[in-house]
Amino acid sequence: MADFGGDVEAFRAEARTWLEANFPAALKDDPTAQAARMQGQPESADARLWRERMGAKGWGVPTWPAEHGGGGLSRQEARVLAEEMARIGARNPIGGMGVMMFGPTLIEYGTEALKRQHLPGIVTGDVRWCQGYSEPGAGSDLAGLQTRAEDKGDHYVVSGSKIWTSGANLADWCFCLVRTDTAKKHEGISFLLIDMTSPGVEVRPIRLINGTSPFCETFFTEVRVPKDQLFGPLNGGWTVAKRLLQFERDNISAGLGGGSIGAPAQALTVKQAATDYVGLDASGRLADADLRRRVTEHLMEGHAFQLTVRRAADEAKAGNGPSAATSIMKYAGAKVAQDRNELIVEALGLNGLGWSGDGFGEPELAAVRTWLRSKGNSIEGGTSEINLNVVAKRVLGLPDPK
Structure with missing residues (x-):
């Protein structure tokens, strides 16, 4: 990567030239094909080539340090890269929990040995990760987890x-919270990295209300984990886990506000649904005045949210990464996403009642299923109630209730 000395337009020219030479034209405007491996779908030769080229360039994780395989770009350069990719119909083929959550935490807290072992597979998109946090009896009270890791000398x-383990059925590795000391609650938790192909690991997908199964139950039965896969201090996993949650909420909030969480590629936008299904009056305005007001308020709120996400990202880059303020963004992002999907289904009218059948178009069915999926937006990544508690304690400094 050339050093552009802050000359963004020079970087734009370099990015445009590289993308035009390396992006397979057959993948243009096909986000599903471009991210096939990340979504557990068969990967075409073109999709694999695109992923390999982006991984080798480091642009799948554009702002990660170059010494860790990233692109070493500034936030501004990363935005330019995204603009140039959008211009030619290209999408980032590398993502998932390794990029969103574990990778940044590994860069910050990991030993050099763990970085050398795990970062390359994340950067290239070869290795997929899942998160072993929530348990049937430890959801909002995550520190109450009971999955045990017993010391057996050279291994645990x-x-x-675990439950609600997103993508566990596709994952190669799991970053997992386990109890290594039963005498203490928070101070008895450690953070282990578990190979999902290990004997004793069983995954069962959970079917959701919208018909998809992105979440899973994950069972560990006497699974051997080498001690060199302990991430962070023994019994010090809670500190690492909280930091990872900040990265998670930061990424989820950005996705929620932009409509990318759980939304199929063919999903309608609010403006499309309102214009196409409700129609315009003689003045060119949305015919339903009340819906017009609510759509306008939503679009303003969504735009303000995206600007705030961008500002928070710039502040995080200038400081020490995401802060407890990510809980505010996660809470707000969930509300924006749920409002958006409810407005779309309302605008569709009778066309928003479909589940299957020839009487409904694919965008209409996608809107209904996305609306149902969005019910989980205020649960995943920490419930809205938990995030409000974090804001109260760590942002506003309010005392615990007596």
């Missing part, structure tokens, strides 16, 4: 179960 033996 892990037994227990």
Whole structure:
């Protein structure tokens, strides 16, 4: 990567030239094909080539340091890269939890040995990760988790179960919270990295209300984990886990506000649904005055949210990464996303009642399923109630209730 000395337009020219030479034209405007491996779908030769080229360039993780395989770009350069990719119908083929959550935490907290082992596979998109946090009896009270890791000399033996493990059925590795000391709650938790192909690991997908199964139950039955896969200090996993949650909420909030969480590529926008299904009056305005007001308020709120996400990202880059303020963004992002999907289904009218059948178009069915999926937006990545508690304690400094 050339050093552009802050000359963004010079970088734009370099990015445009590289993209035009390396992006397979057959993938243009086909985000599903471009991210096939990340979504557990068969990967075409063109999709694999695109992923390999982006991985080798480091542009799948554009702002990560070059010494860790990233692009070493500034936030501004990364935005330019995204603009140039959008211009030619290209999408980032590398993502998932390794990029969103574990990778940044590994860069910050990991030993050099763990970085050398795990970062390359994340950067290239070869290795997929899942998150072993929530348990049937430890959701909002995550620190109450009971999955045990027993010390057996040169390895740990892990037994227990996790739930709502997104993408566990596709994952190669799991970053997992386990109990290594039963005498203490928060101080008895450690952070282990578990190979999902290990004997004793069983995954069962959970079917959601919208018909998809992105979440799973994950069972660990006497799973051997080498001690060199302990991430962070023994019994010090809670500190690492909280930091990872900040990265998670930061990324989820950006996705929620932009409509990318759970939204199929063919999903309608609010403006499309309102214009096409409600129609315009003689003045060219949305015919339903009340819906017009609410759509306008939503679009303003969504735009303000995106600007705030961008500002928070710039502040995080200038400081020490995401802060507890990510809980504010996650809470607001969930509301924006749910409002958007409810407005779309309302605008569709009777066309928003479909589940299947020839009487409904694909965008209409996608809107209904996305609306149902969005019910989980205020649960995943920390419930809205938990995020409000974080804001109260760590941002506003309010005392615990007596």
